Amino acid sequence: MRHQIEELERISGVQSGALTVDGLPVDSYVTRYVWDEATYPTMSPLREIVDGIQVQVAKIEDDLKAAVLAPSVKSEKKVCSILEGLCSSMNW
Numbered sequence: 328m329r330h331q332i333e334e335l336e337r338i339s340g341v342q343s344g345a346l347t348v349d350g351l352p353v354d355s356y357v358t359r360y361v362w363d364e365a366t367y368p369t370m371s372p373l374r375e376i377v378d379g380i381q382v383q384v385a386k387i388e389d390d391l392k393a394a395v396l397a398p399s400v401k402s403e404k405k406v407c408s409i410l411e412g413l414c415s416s417m418n419w
Contacts, residue, residue: 328357339395339406348411 332346332353348356362369367376387409394405 329354335391335395335406335410346407346410353410 336342336346346353367379390409391406394409397405
């Protein structure tokens with residue numbers, strides 16, 4: 328995950344370590360991850376959980392690509408917003 332964060336920072340021109348979620352560095356936030364039982368019940372078949380996660384990841388990936396490739400000053404803020412939204416939606 329660290330490699331992906333560094334790559335995102337490099338591509339988007341965000342200063343290293345500048346990405347945060349709820350005021351915490353992304354690495355710290357991720358290490359405090361708690362599984363969201365309400366969204367992804369552990370009693371559901373694994374295939375259903377994986378399919379749901381894949382759909383969310385694909386959408387986030389598309390949003391990030393669009394934000395990084397957008398020739399706009401707002402791209403950096405958009406990338407940060409997408410990452411923060413991702414982490415918040417996954418209760419990280």
